[in-house]
Structure formats: C-alpha cells, structure tokens
Amino acid sequence: MLQQRPFVPLGAEVPVWQDETQTNASRRDVTVALNTEKPWVRVALNAIVDAVMTVDLQGTITYMNRVAEVLTGWSEIEAIGHPLARVLPLVDGKSQPTSMTSGQRAIEENRAVGLSLDCALLRQDGSRLEIEDSATPIHDRDGRITGAVIVFRDASMSQVMLERMAYLAQHDALTGLPNRALMTERLSRAIGLARRNRLMVALLYLDLDAFKPINDKLGHAVGDSLLQAVASRLRDCMRDIDTVCRQGGDEFVILLAQIRKPEDATRVAEKLLVVLSMPYCIQGQVLHITLSIGISLYPDDADDADTLMHNADIAMYHTKRNGRNGHHCFAAEMNPQSIQRRRTEPGVHRPHHPSQRSFDF
Known part of the structure; x- marks a missing residue:
C-alpha cells in the first residue's frame, strides 16, 4: 500500500520519490492539492496567455499551467517532481546549455531575474522555441524563500504583436x-x-x-x-x-x-x-x-x-x-x-x- 502523502500547497517543496509508481501518485496528489486548496488560482493561471511554472527550493516542478504544457510539450502530471532544468531546458544562441535556470537564480539571488535575449527552450519533442522568461522568488509569511515562479512566453508572438501595433499605427x-x-x-x-x-x-x-x-x-x-x-x-x-x-x-x-x-x-x-x-x-x-x-x-x-x-x-x-x-x-x-x-x-x-x-x- 502506498504511503499517504502530505498536503502540498502551491509553491511548496515537493519530495521526489525514486519509485516510479510512488512518483506518479505524488504528482496526482499535488494536482489534487492545488485544485482543493485554491481552485480559483488554477482557473486564473490557466486563463492567462503566459506560461507559468513554480518550483521548490530544490528546483523541482510543483505546478504548470496549460500554456506551459503547450510550450514545453510536458503535461503537468508528467512534469511535477522533475527538475526545472529537465522540463524547461534552455540553450543560448550557440545551442549551448545555459549554466543556470532563471528559477535557480531567483532563489539564490532572492530577486526577480530574466533570461538573456538569445535564449531558447528545447521542447520535449526536440524542437527549439525562442522564449522570453522571468522568475521571481516565492516567500512564505515569515519572509523565507520557499521556491520560485517562472513566467515565460513565445518570443515570436511578441514580435507579431509589435508588428501588428506598428501596422495599426500607420x-x-x-x-x-x-x-x-x-x-x-x-x-x-x-x-x-x-x-x-x-x-x-x-x-x-x-x-x-x-x-x-x-x-x-x-x-x-x-x-x-x-x-x-x-x-x-x-x-x-x-x-x-x-x-x-x-x-x-x-x-x-x-x-x-x-x-x-x-x-x-x-x-x-x-x-x-x-x-x-x-x-x-x-x-x-x-x-x-x-x-x-x-x-x-x-x-x-x-x-x-x-x-x-x-x-x-x-x-x-x-x-x-x-x-x-x-x-x-x-x-x-x-x-x-x-x-x-x-x-x-x-x-x-x-x-x-x-x-x-x-x-x-
């Protein structure tokens, strides 16, 4: 029988179990917890046009909205419990892996950070997607860092919007x-x-x-x-x-x-x-x-x-x-x-x- 897992709120640390059955169960538990604790949060985050992910202090995925699922190619159930660097692998302009994710930097530096302009996401299917990314540390009520929230979007869509605005202006x-x-x-x-x-x-x-x-x-x-x-x-x-x-x-x-x-x-x-x-x-x-x-x-x-x-x-x-x-x-x-x-x-x-x-x- 599987050991009952504790309730895990949004942004909290999620333990990673080695047993795959336990891991899958834990991911389901996290999803249920998110829906149970604050269902309006999930509805709101799924309604916005940006991709949103949260990680704990170890850089483990604790939440993904639907846009993040589309852009990364990972479902939330699959991604929860995995390291951010695996679900959101980033490369620079020369296709070299970046040394640190924005989520890790936000936690270590305790401030909002963003990607350099020439970074791209390697999606689960191997395709490359230019993205714009920012991350902000998450604090508990006592001011302690408990994780980070990462927000990113398809950079090509930003260019489309800029071109559309320029067209409308003329x-x-x-x-x-x-x-x-x-x-x-x-x-x-x-x-x-x-x-x-x-x-x-x-x-x-x-x-x-x-x-x-x-x-x-x-x-x-x-x-x-x-x-x-x-x-x-x-x-x-x-x-x-x-x-x-x-x-x-x-x-x-x-x-x-x-x-x-x-x-x-x-x-x-x-x-x-x-x-x-x-x-x-x-x-x-x-x-x-x-x-x-x-x-x-x-x-x-x-x-x-x-x-x-x-x-x-x-x-x-x-x-x-x-x-x-x-x-x-x-x-x-x-x-x-x-x-x-x-x-x-x-x-x-x-x-x-x-x-x-x-x-x-």
Whole structure:
C-alpha cells in the first residue's frame, strides 16, 4: 500500500520519490492539492496567455499551467517532481546549455531575474522555441524563500504583436489603407526621389459626393461598407508604386509617384470618376456615388509635402463649388478664403478622424 502523502500547497517543496509508481501518485496528489486548496488560482493561471511554472527550493516542478504544457510539450502530471532544468531546458544562441535556470537564480539571488535575449527552450519533442522568461522568488509569511515562479512566453508572438501595433499605427482601421501619417512619409520620400530624377509627383484629393445622406439614412454600417468598397476600387486602379490613403471621413488621397507630365494625373482622375460611379451593392441596397477630385503637382504647385496636400485640398473644394463629379488642378487664383468660409458654414463639418460620423457632402 502506498504511503499517504502530505498536503502540498502551491509553491511548496515537493519530495521526489525514486519509485516510479510512488512518483506518479505524488504528482496526482499535488494536482489534487492545488485544485482543493485554491481552485480559483488554477482557473486564473490557466486563463492567462503566459506560461507559468513554480518550483521548490530544490528546483523541482510543483505546478504548470496549460500554456506551459503547450510550450514545453510536458503535461503537468508528467512534469511535477522533475527538475526545472529537465522540463524547461534552455540553450543560448550557440545551442549551448545555459549554466543556470532563471528559477535557480531567483532563489539564490532572492530577486526577480530574466533570461538573456538569445535564449531558447528545447521542447520535449526536440524542437527549439525562442522564449522570453522571468522568475521571481516565492516567500512564505515569515519572509523565507520557499521556491520560485517562472513566467515565460513565445518570443515570436511578441514580435507579431509589435508588428501588428506598428501596422495599426500607420493604417486606417476601417479600410486597411495607409493613414495620413504614412501618406505624409511616402509623399516626402516621393518628392525627394522625383527631385533627384527630374520627375513629377501628383497628389489627388478625393471627396465622395452626397455620402452624408447615405450614411444618415441607411446607417453607419452601410456607410462603412461603402467606404470599404470604395477603398477596394481605388486600390485596384493604382500602380504598385502609388499610395491610396484614407484621409478621414469620406475623403481619400492618392499619391502618384514618378509621373512625367500633368496629363498623367488628369488621366487617372478621369478613370476614377468612371470606375467609382459604377453601382455598389451594399447589404441589399444599390448605391450610386460620384467624386470631387482636386489635383496638385510637384514641382509646379509646391515643393514640399504639406503645401502639396493643402493645394490639392483647395482644388478639391473648387470642384465641389463648381458642380461636383469632376476634377480640377490647383491654380493660384483659387481663393483660399472661400474655402475657409465653406468650412465654417453652419451645419458643415469636415472630419479628419475615421471614427467621426459627420461627413461633408
């Protein structure tokens, strides 16, 4: 008959028995103890995205959450009672075993510690996984060290998150198009390249005519779907070296890089007027829209990104005032004061953030 094993709380020392039957029984006892003592602790630790393990003073595994099981390839039942170095074997950038685990260091140095950046985990199946790891000593109520908790994660997931955050910082959430920040960066680069190669750059400022009534009458869901459909058509019309940006609300900006003459820009504008005027079928509704387009050119109209954008904006409003559904190139005689008056008219608001719902028309 197996000797009854004492209750083992989370983080406490777990004796290692040589007999395999006894060892397996002890692992089951530890698991039962964890569930019996504080079941909410296990639920909470299994719900987080990081891997969590605990060890006693001898570096023996006393607990693993589900993420730790997935990353190491060990089940908790298999791992409990084994040394940390066996369940979480670490190698450096040259595939050499590390001299000490973070759990051992946390216990010996009595402080939180972390892995060096070039460490990787050798999983149970022999595969290698880059991880980020930290360990903190566990103290009892009297302040004595009783073990350590090790927290680690798949480092590649961290890189994915960083890349995702960088993407979101430069792209419109609704359409996936570059936002104003990325457009400004690309426009400045295109101007520099055109200056060196004696080429031209065109900026087309687009506003959807009569978008506000559609958005107001049919709802924001239909309006958002329409904006996404417009973005898709704009992308399909452009070359790989060009950029389509959602400026905000129902306004888009197109950067035509490396053109040779103004007619290249007007030809694109005329194509867009035709393509975007074709019917849209959105959530069972057949919708029709037109465009007002303003065009400014480097170096004819401006030699910097901000002025080029401003002039294209003025040219677009000139198109609005002259019947819409067309395009105009910027000219010095276009009156900026009339543009300002239009923007300050009662009931007219020109948003520049994708989340705003009042649209000019």
